[in-house]
Amino acid sequence: DTVCLITKTDTNPFFVKMKEGAEAKATELGMTLKSFAGKIDGDHETQVAAIETCIADGAKGILLTASDTSSITGSVKQARDAGLLVIALDTPLDPIDAADATFATDNFLAGELIGKWALGTLGAEAANAKIAMLDLGVSQPSVDVLRDQGFLQGFGIDLADPNKWGDETDPRIVGNDVTAGNEEGGRKAMENLLAKDPMINVVYTINEPAAAGAYEALKSIGREKDVLIVSVDGGCPGVANVRDGVIGATSQQYPLLMASKGVEAIAAWAKDGTKPTNTEGKNFFDTGVTLITNTPVEGVDSIDAAKGAELCWG
């Protein structure tokens, strides 16, 4: 039996690990995994073509991290009509029930955790914080918005439109800039915001590569010690960066779990037509998120970097 994995890209370590997890599970269950990926984040048409190819290929089911969560639903319906089980991984579709099931991190929660941690760490100083927001891209994909808004919520800042980043008016926000989720973009965005206000002391980053880039920018002007950097992902380099004090706290997610659960679900579906069930009280299967920091804050559950390193994914 064939199972398809379609990710946004296959250059981001997150998706690389997801693929590895799926591959391992597929081998274990005696299935063939065919993986597809967009060229760049947001490459929606390649995903549409990939779904078509999977249908043509006679696959049993599709694991999908959608680049455009509402546009893809047409193609997803086509696949489901052709008898394939479609499971959204990491990124819920819009509407969420367009897929047969969703195995994902709660990205808003991931943001909220690091927001609360930053608030707790600063204490009273939070009122005078100067915050840099390093987002993903100008097209504002859903994970980008969810994490950004989650962070602001956790930090206690008014969100204005929660479906959009950048429209907040709180004077503590120095500015938003985009990073493309990599080190290069992270450094440049950090530099730009530092030029705007060199006294920034809280940095939110969309993911850990962007955080590493931001750190380099701070280091080059000697301010790396007095700035809090928070991030999301929990990849092994990111967790190591928490250990080394580069990143103050990060929200860890579990792509391997998403992938292996997904493959299992499709195997079950292929065998006897059973569909997976959701987490209690949520409309998706939550694969969980954990805050990792070596300087825990009261009221926010967390584990330390050593523990996090055991759970990290790449």
Add this chain to the structure above:
Amino acid sequence: MEPILKGRNLVKRYGRVTALDHCDFDLYPGEILAVIGDNGAGKSSLIKAISGAIVPDEGEVYLEGKRIRFTSPIQARNAGIETVYQTLAMSPALSIADNMFMGRELRKPGFRGTWLRQLDRPRMEKLARDKLTELGLMTIQNINQAVETLSGGQRQGVAVARAAAFGSKVIILDEPTAALGVKESRKVLELIQDVKSRGIPIILISHNMPHVFEVADRIHVHRLGKRLCVVNPKDYTMSDAVAFMTGAKEPPLETAAV
């Protein structure tokens, strides 16, 4: 008599180089005017200024007494001035027929032409072939050959044929026989006579003195960006003309030898 085409005080500078230096120019109806001069004297610049290919920095041009200000060669063509430029101005990748009719293509009659705007290729090809045969360019085997595959002389022949076919008021030829063979050159000279007999005046730039003296009614001698003098080929020898243009001899005083 009033000149059909008149230039006064034309100046054109290229950076440090002054190609036209307060130059005057007259072409009278029905005549063949030869323009001779050293390389780099500014002959091509002069005719470019007249035909709209460059806009002179100073000076005026008059067509039939009316001041004209061409800013593009299309305007000059629409006013009936047809030019063969020294660089030939052809699209190398296009066919001979396409090049000959560039900018004034013929369309099929009836619905296909008016509505589908379809070109009348057979007619354009036939006309092109006829014009080339008139010039004796029979070594061209295929009218749909790309111009870039023609020999140097063949290419020039196509350009001359184009101008002769379409000029209505003035025809300007910048060294039309430079790359042509003996036979083909003679054909061009015949063609020039022929055009003249249709009453259309011609400006002929040439370095070939025997040809100039054979066909020209008047000779404009160009030197250092200026009109040095105008001579009548009946009054002067070729040696005189060459001496004037190279500066070996002082030009005659009366310049307007009509």
Add this chain to the structure above:
Amino acid sequence: MEPILKGRNLVKRYGRVTALDHCDFDLYPGEILAVIGDNGAGKSSLIKAISGAIVPDEGEVYLEGKRIRFTSPIQARNAGIETVYQTLAMSPALSIADNMFMGRELRKPGFRGTWLRQLDRPRMEKLARDKLTELGLMTIQNINQAVETLSGGQRQGVAVARAAAFGSKVIILDEPTAALGVKESRKVLELIQDVKSRGIPIILISHNMPHVFEVADRIHVHRLGKRLCVVNPKDYTMSDAVAFMTGAKEPPLETAAV
């Protein structure tokens, strides 16, 4: 006597067009050989086949009795064959001096040349200026002018000056005076004589019969892609030559008029 350069049975086809049709060719040491023929007869194709600019489909070329197979003009140049192509082969955006020394630039003496590989611009510019002055191309005001800003004739002058300056075994000139003025043409003819007196043979393609008859030792008449005959200018008149090349008259039987 053995020809210094010899072609046998050369064939070159371009799609449907056969530019060279089993053509023979001989150049003897120290002579000026003129090649004449109609437009499109295949003269340029012939010399391109000899100078490595095109590779003939069939046939052989011999230099000093040895079979050669040039696949690029650089090889021909290195063998001492210098060519002025009809299309001139210059880089329009580069300066006159750059173009003249293209592919054999002079470097500064000492450290700067050997180690920094620095060009000796002053020397190249001086040499270029000298060569152009020899040709009487004095209207060129600036040796660092881009070639594309030169007049048609000036451009040709630069190409001829380049070949004359560097040719060591054979110099080939494809219509070198086509765009040149009277004065400049004469200079080129003088230059040709001069090169010959240095013992270097020359191939001259030209449509100018008086020039051909003035300088040529032998005349190769080309027609329809073939060598029709070779005549001695002392034995025939220009009218004869023209009649041969246009096919108006049967060629003489003995073709190898050495």
Add this chain to the structure above:
Amino acid sequence: MSDSENFEQGTKRGNQGVAKFDRPNRGMIGTLQHWLHVNPALVPLVVLVASIAVFGALLGSKFFSPFALTLILQQTAIVGIVGAAQSLVILTAGIDLSVGAIMVLSSVVMGQATFRYGLPVEFAIVCGLAVGTFVGFLNGWLIAIMRLPPFIVTLGMWQIALATNFLYSANETIRSQDIAEQAPLLQLFGATFKVGEAVFTVGVIFMVLLVALLAYILKHTAWGRHVYAVGDDPDAAELSGVNVKRTLISVYMISGLICAFAGWALIGRIGSVSPTSGQLANIESITAVVIGGISLFGGRGSILGMLFGALIVGVFTLGLRLMGADAQWTYLLIGALIIGAVAVDQWIRKVSA
């Protein structure tokens, strides 16, 4: 007159016939080669047919089925339409980096006009087409009148159109279900019909007709010839009487219009209106054009070749995916195969010259 002036009269008596040379007898392969030489657009067709044959042989009926083959057509439709616009521009020795952005912007305008402003869908579509044409006009005006390099103008316009698109749409996707319910005309290009097992969409038909129409126009109208002349040598074209500026502006406007149609077709293909689509349209359309044999220096090539070029990439992509290559291997092989396809093309041209 002395002899030396008289000699030219010898020409009068010459043989007046046209030169004839032997035509070598070619044989079958020779004839094919000659034919390809005369119709260079067919060279990519040969490559296309060969690659279909190879994948067909390797994959059997999985690939060589009407379903899979028409799937390639469907997957190629957008690139083919945008490639048609790109071909026109590249023939003038220009380049249009804004094709993708114009496409998406137009589709967003069509969607927003219908859903945000509640305009009748027909009118919304006209608005979208007008916006595309207008952006094309801006490109053309800057290039023809201000004489700025096409690369820079369309690069700038790309960023401008894309940012406008995000700002204007507020990154909102309009969902497929809503469109199907309220404005199905927007999805027109996605409508499918079957001929046996083969599935065609209106978008595919549109692509084919568009390319055929443009091939006709380029070959058989004065405007088409002017496009080639302008790309070949703009100075020569100007001197020989082509209105270069007008030709350029019209080309960029038509390019914009075609991209707007591509935007409409995009809604049909993906069902929804998504502001993040079309990011690869630039590179994919240029690739199709170049594989199809159109010179980036302008004036040479045929729009039919572009269509074959687009299909070659489509065949490789689907074929490799069906063979089970994973994404990075597919990219690697497609990279190699793009080079290979053009190498074969060059080789055929050479031996057939």
Add this chain to the structure above:
Amino acid sequence: MSDSENFEQGTKRGNQGVAKFDRPNRGMIGTLQHWLHVNPALVPLVVLVASIAVFGALLGSKFFSPFALTLILQQTAIVGIVGAAQSLVILTAGIDLSVGAIMVLSSVVMGQATFRYGLPVEFAIVCGLAVGTFVGFLNGWLIAIMRLPPFIVTLGMWQIALATNFLYSANETIRSQDIAEQAPLLQLFGATFKVGEAVFTVGVIFMVLLVALLAYILKHTAWGRHVYAVGDDPDAAELSGVNVKRTLISVYMISGLICAFAGWALIGRIGSVSPTSGQLANIESITAVVIGGISLFGGRGSILGMLFGALIVGVFTLGLRLMGADAQWTYLLIGALIIGAVAVDQWIRKVSA
């Protein structure tokens, strides 16, 4: 001899002087214009200085500080280095779409050779540089010997190199802290030193020296002149004795080598070795080249102009961010300003012609 053959002798007596014309008296602006005409690379410099002045006036010391100005230099270093490679290629009328991929691949090779294979870091760096040069050689070979279009070759190579990079590195990042500990030489280009308030990195110095060196080579060596000649008209260059193939291959190899240096510099800039970097290097380097006044048709322009072009984009980007434009608006405005910069450039050239 009759008169008609003799007439040419009249030339013998001519005036032998060189023609002299008045040089119009220019005044200051005229002199400036003339000077710009003679040194066209300085036109983008004028645009650059003007834009710094404008942002300086608008933003005051926030922008007009040594810190901000040197920050622009740092942000431009990678684009400037890659742009130097791109300039060489574009001068030959080519284009190199693989610059970004070569850069990242080389940096990954340097990192993996040190960390995965445990090679001495100096040797690892040499490996990285060799890989870049080799990929450049492949490009050059395909373009010069196989005569394939540069666009297609480097497009294919882009995909191949990028895919290789991901497959080879398994997308693993090597962390800055690990590099700093075990192989600090890899971060050499990121080393900073201060001159007053101004912060320079080794990467910035390298970029400036590289551009200066290439400017010298292009202007003052035979090879440099051949690069221009090949780009200007390859047939003419070949006929006049340039070894076109060798020149092309060497250009692509040097381009590859420079990109490998850019990869090294990239490690210095971002601290870590990350396979996902460099995605915008193509478009940014080409933009710098074109804004700098190098013609995409080859043979015209100067590499200094490229540097100014890169800096112009850097100034706009930072300036706009400091003025408070948000990311999307910055994107839009940069698009407009790129067009504007080239328009001003064209205008200066025109009036100074």
